[in-house]
Amino acid sequence: MDRDSGARRELWKCPRCERGFANVNQSHSCGPPVELAAHFRGRDPSMYLLYRELLARVRRCGPVTVLPEKTRIAFQVRMSFMAVAPRQMHLIGHFVFARRVPSPRFQKIDTISPRNHVHHFCLERPDELDSEFDAWIREAYAVGRQEHLAPRGKE
Numbered sequence: 001m002d003r004d005s006g007a008r009r010e011l012w013k014c015p016r017c018e019r020g021f022a023n024v025n026q027s028h029s030c031g032p033p034v035e036l037a038a039h040f041r042g043r044d045p046s047m048y049l050l051y052r053e054l055l056a057r058v059r060r061c062g063p064v065t066v067l068p069e070k071t072r073i074a075f076q077v078r079m080s081f082m083a084v085a086p087r088q089m090h091l092i093g094h095f096v097f098a099r100r101v102p103s104p105r106f107q108k109i110d111t112i113s114p115r116n117h118v119h120h121f122c123l124e125r126p127d128e129l130d131s132e133f134d135a136w137i138r139e140a141y142a143v144g145r146q147e148h149l150a151p152r153g154k155e
Contacts, residue, residue, distance in 0.1 A: 011078065036068040039086050047086045053126055054084065054091070057134055061141035081144030082137070084123075091123045095140040098148035105132075115148055 040048045051073070058064055058075055067074040072093075074083040084093035098115040110118040119136075123129070142148065
């Protein structure tokens with residue numbers, strides 16, 4: 001399957017919250033829209049700058065939908081592949097990978113299913129957004145595009 005052919009079905013939209021999902025009737029919490037700025041109120045201004053740099057790196061992968069939710073800011077292509085939550089002096093977050101990626105930079109890894117592993121991280125400084133972190137963004141973005149579900153040997 002050509003990843004960019006549009007052969008994949010359109011996202012299902014929840015009739016209540018209008019958020020798009022790759023799966024029909026996908027379980028989720030419908031919540032009222034949250035203003036992005038609300039996540040940064042009362043936080044050190046450096047956290048917004050760190051978030052903006054992170055977002056710029058995510059956007060280098062391609063189009064992305066930013067979903068400010070009650071407890072996090074999610075990044076979605078076909079599915080959510082990454083999220084962050086600002087704290088006073090750091091961002092906590094996670095990637096979704098199709099494999100386990102051991103690294104001391106991850107606080108923990110939750111295995112949801114054989115192709116769904118949530119890797120938790122913490123960012124405090126811009127210099128932590130290095131080439132290794134960029135590679136993880138690209139890998140998670142590919143999961144968000146559901147490239148890991150394509151038949152092997154086919155593009």
